[in-house]
Amino acid sequence: MNSKLISIIVPMYFEEAVVEECYKRLTSVALSTNLNYEIIFINDGSTDKTPELLEAIAIKDQNVKVINFSKNFGHQIAVSAGIDKAQGDAVVIIDADLQDPPELIPQMIDLWENGYEVVYGKRKKRDGESFFKLFTAKAFYRVLNKMSDIQIPMDTGDFRLLDKKVVEVLRKMPEQNRFLRGMSSWAGFRQIELEYERKERFAGETKYPLKKMLKLASDGILSFSSKPIKLVELAGLITLSIGFIAVIYLFSSSILGIRAMELRWISLFIAIAFIGGIQIFSIGVIGEYVTRIYDESKGRPLYIIDREINMKKSDKKLLYIVGKDINTEKEYGTK
Ligand code: UDP
Numbered sequence: 001m002n003s004k005l006i007s008i009i010v011p012m013y014f015e016e017a018v019v020e021e022c023y024k025r026l027t028s029v030a031l032s033t034n035l036n037y038e039i040i041f042i043n044d045g046s047t048d049k050t051p052e053l054l055e056a057i058a059i060k061d062q063n064v065k066v067i068n069f070s071k072n073f074g075h076q077i078a079v080s081a082g083i084d085k086a087q088g089d090a091v092v093i094i095d096a097d098l099q100d101p102p103e104l105i106p107q108m109i110d111l112w113e114n115g116y117e118v119v120y121g122k123r124k125k126r127d128g129e130s131f132f133k134l135f136t137a138k139a140f141y142r143v144l145n146k147m148s149d150i151q152i153p154m155d156t157g158d159f160r161l162l163d164k165k166v167v168e169v170l171r172k173m174p175e176q177n178r179f180l181r182g183m184s185s186w187a188g189f190r191q192i193e194l195e196y197e198r199k200e201r202f203a204g205e206t207k208y209p210l211k212k213m214l215k216l217a218s219d220g221i222l223s224f225s226s227k228p229i230k231l232v233e234l235a236g237l238i239t240l241s242i243g244f245i246a247v248i249y250l251f252s253s254s255i256l257g258i259r260a261m262e263l264r265w266i267s268l269f270i271a272i273a274f275i276g277g278i279q280i281f282s283i284g285v286i287g288e289y290v291t292r293i294y295d296e297s298k299g300r301p302l303y304i305i306d307r308e309i310n311m312k313k314s315d316k317k318l319l320y321i322v323g324k325d326i327n328t329e330k331e332y333g334t335k
Pocket residue numbers: 010011012013014015044072073074075078094095096097099205206207208
């Protein structure tokens with residue numbers, strides 16, 4: 001048996017309807033790879049049956065590890081906790097709802113074994129998602145790439161394999177507002193895409209309402225770009241120029257004796273509304289950055305773990321990893 005270890009990270013938020021199926025599919029795929037594996041489920045503060053179901057699985061199967069958060073911290077943070085705890089030579093990040101087919105993992109592993117440190121899934125087709133979601137997702141990736149200073153591949157999600165080297169980089173990025181797919185692009189290394197068709201959710205509803213989508217989108221743009229501030233600056237410059245031209249025009253028309261009284265009122269009103277709008281918008285944009293600085297400056301932990309199952313690096317884990325201790329040359333584990 002190959003002694004490499006793969007960690008599969010699965011965030012779960014109110015996913016009672018998919019827990020069993022997700023576990024079954026992941027396990028059968030993991031077994032088919034002939035590698036050692038661990039599946040890390042992160043219960044991101046669900047209060048339905050998700051935590052109980054996960055616990056029941058973890059008691060039966062030591063390859064399954066569970067992290068229970070003290071409350072809902074959000075998808076990106078849940079995945080980050082998995083990344084922090086994973087012990088694998090590579091990690092695979094996958095959603096619980098089976099929209100991303102686990103059956104692709106062996107191909108990801110093949111590419112990894114051929115020397116790629118990041119293998120990201122690229123969505124070729126997306127089944128069962130609303131027109132609105134498809135449209136906003138498409139628009140988002142286009143805007144993101146125009147705005148951001150790094151190249152983030154189009155139509156990719158968090159479904160990806162990351163080598164241990166990339167995992168180490170991510171662990172060293174303590175940012176609070178996280179956009180993992182951007183962070184893993186930023187890390188560099190050899191990256192390759194793997195196209196796939198995104199399926200419908202196996203069961204349950206999306207856990208990404210518009211509000212969470214907007215938060216993720218703004219994290220994606222603001223964490224990787226200072227262009228919004230530059231655009232605001234540009235807008236300021238343009239209004240200033242327009243204002244300047246308007247002033248010259250009004251004064252010269254007065255001097256020339258043209259009756260410009262009415263025009264003056266109208267332009268005054270437009271100027272106030274327009275400049276006022278731009279100013280408030282600009283403050284908003286700057287505020288977005290300031291709140292992010294504020295978030296970082298507090299230095300709070302990213303997440304709080306309430307309970308972990310099968311997570312300790314105890315002798316239990318050694319039972320499931322076959323290998324040789326480099327110091328004593330003794331073999332451990334079961335075959
Ligand atoms: N998720 C999470 N915390 C949240 C929201 C979502 O851990 O606050 C998980 C969810 O359980 C799923 C993954 O993130 O495994 C992606 O969510 P979902 O499938 O609802 O998003 P969509 O595919 O609709 O964008």
